[in-house]
Amino acid sequence: MNILSPENCDIEILDNGRTINDFIDNKIEELGSKDSEQPFYVANLDDMVKKHLRWLTTLPRVKPFYALKCNSSPAVLRTMIALGTGFDCASKGEIQLALSLGVAPDKIIYAHTTKARSHIKYARTHGVNMMTFDSEDELVKISFCHPTARLVLRIAVDDTCSVIRLSSKFGARLGTVNKLLGRARELDLDVIGVSFHAGSGCTESSAFKQAIADARHVFDIANKLGFQMTLLDIGGGFTGRNDFKVTFEEVSEVINGALDEYFPSDSEVEIIAEPGRYYVESSFTLAANIIAKRVILDDTEHSDIVENSRDRTMMYYLNDGLYGSLSPICDAGFIFQCLCSMQAVKSSEQKYQSIIWGPTCDSTDKLTDDYWLPELHVGDWLLIDNSGAYTVSLCTEYCGFERTRIYLVVTAETWHVCVNHATPCAV
Numbered sequence: 001m002n003i004l005s006p007e008n009c010d011i012e013i014l015d016n017g018r019t020i021n022d023f024i025d026n027k028i029e030e031l032g033s034k035d036s037e038q039p040f041y042v043a044n045l046d047d048m049v050k051k052h053l054r055w056l057t058t059l060p061r062v063k064p065f066y067a068l069k070c071n072s073s074p075a076v077l078r079t080m081i082a083l084g085t086g087f088d089c090a091s092k093g094e095i096q097l098a099l100s101l102g103v104a105p106d107k108i109i110y111a112h113t114t115k116a117r118s119h120i121k122y123a124r125t126h127g128v129n130m131m132t133f134d135s136e137d138e139l140v141k142i143s144f145c146h147p148t149a150r151l152v153l154r155i156a157v158d159d160t161c162s163v164i165r166l167s168s169k170f171g172a173r174l175g176t177v178n179k180l181l182g183r184a185r186e187l188d189l190d191v192i193g194v195s196f197h198a199g200s201g202c203t204e205s206s207a208f209k210q211a212i213a214d215a216r217h218v219f220d221i222a223n224k225l226g227f228q229m230t231l232l233d234i235g236g237g238f239t240g241r242n243d244f245k246v247t248f249e250e251v252s253e254v255i256n257g258a259l260d261e262y263f264p265s266d267s268e269v270e271i272i273a274e275p276g277r278y279y280v281e282s283s284f285t286l287a288a289n290i291i292a293k294r295v296i297l298d299d300t301e302h303s304d305i306v307e308n309s310r311d312r313t314m315m316y317y318l319n320d321g322l323y324g325s326l327s328p329i330c331d332a333g334f335i336f337q338c339l340c341s342m343q344a345v346k347s348s349e350q351k352y353q354s355i356i357w358g359p360t361c362d363s364t365d366k367l368t369d370d371y372w373l374p375e376l377h378v379g380d381w382l383l384i385d386n387s388g389a390y391t392v393s394l395c396t397e398y399c400g401f402e403r404t405r406i407y408l409v410v411t412a413e414t415w416h417v418c419v420n421h422a423t424p425c426a427v
């Protein structure tokens with residue numbers, strides 16, 4: 001856990017029974033004393049460690065290669081390095097970032113099927129050899145830029161039951177696989193495996209079963225063509241929330257069954273995955289501040305009934321929004337859970353229809369307009385749970401609003417276990 005030592009990274013150890021909520025309350029107080037209301041994230045290292053242990057026991061045959069694109073903040077990457085996972089990188093920039101933190105090149109899969117030539121060359125010069133492809137054009141490009149690469153053929157799979165679908169953009173259709181692999185042979189390229197992605201936020205575990213069966217079919221074709229197929233990559237798509245439609249355990253049970261059926265342990269095929277949201281979604285809590293408020297009265301009827309909650313709409317302006325880090329939470333239709341800070345909840349029992357806006361000048365910067373909340377006030381804080389996936393990665397500084405800061409916290413118990421024991425998993 002050296003990479004996480006307080007000299008290497010800004011980490012707060014919660015000792016003497018202090019909780020994350022205590023940390024958040026103290027941080028809010030500290031900001032107040034500096035006359036600041038900057039939004040901030042709290043990243044819970046305990047949660048990431050627990051997720052990792054849960055992965056190891058639930059999917060014991062599958063080695064996780066964490067997908068940087070989901071959240072590449074130093075706090076997360078250092079934690080994943082300390083846990084000993086591999087990494088899925090999508091570009092030269094992500095490879096650079098992983099290498100700069102000390103990740104070994106053979107623990108990286110360059111899992112993007114449409115790569116820029118210069119990025120492929122960068123991977124080659126830096127010893128990153130494993131990469132995906134799904135078309136003939138990509139094969140030709142790779143044969144020029146990295147002829148000794150170890151290639152993984154990504155196939156398109158049924159992702160109709162996923163919140164974010166990917167197979168319309170990536171993945172070879174099964175009908176084209178024979179020709180593609182034949183082309184790889186002609187170009188003298190080394191194809192070592194198959195990958196797929198069932199879509200992010202996959203709600204149907206049978207999608208994994210069918211995808212694994214399809215991968216077996218491709219293995220058989222490739223083996224007949226003389227390739228030594230040694231790797232199956234089952235992609236991402238695993239939920240990181242505890243209240244999702246299907247649990248991680250339910251999906252894993254189906255995956256384990258399909259692996260045993262199509263890739264039994266004695267087949268000596270290495271199984272990896274590229275989980276992103278699984279590791280970070282529930283580990284992050286955003287604390288954002290209400291910086292402005294407007295009360296809109298319905299003056300068309302009964303304007304004399306002053307205390308009727310139905311005759312007014314509350315408009316709150318939060319200092320993080322769609323152009324900040326919140327667009328994936330709202331776009332993906334995930335439940336947007338605002339837990340009002342204690343003082344806000346106490347302020348009123350009555351609930352009002354509330355619209356929550358982001359801070360920028362764009363009227364599409366709206367987080368929700370159908371949320372019933374007790375009355376809030378300028379200066380109140382909202383806590384948004386489950387906000388670690390694809391949030392900080394997509395953050396912009398539009399209109400001059402700063403990126404949201406991240407504080408990494410860990411309980412003293414977890415910290416001592418991590419410091420005193422070897423990393424729980426080495427890929």
Ligand code: PLP
Pocket residue numbers: 067069070088111112166197199200201235236237238274275276277278
């Ligand atoms: N791998 C690839 C190639 C992806 O495109 C993505 C997400 O877009 C992931 C892994 C991570 O997916 P998830 O966050 O759903 O686990």
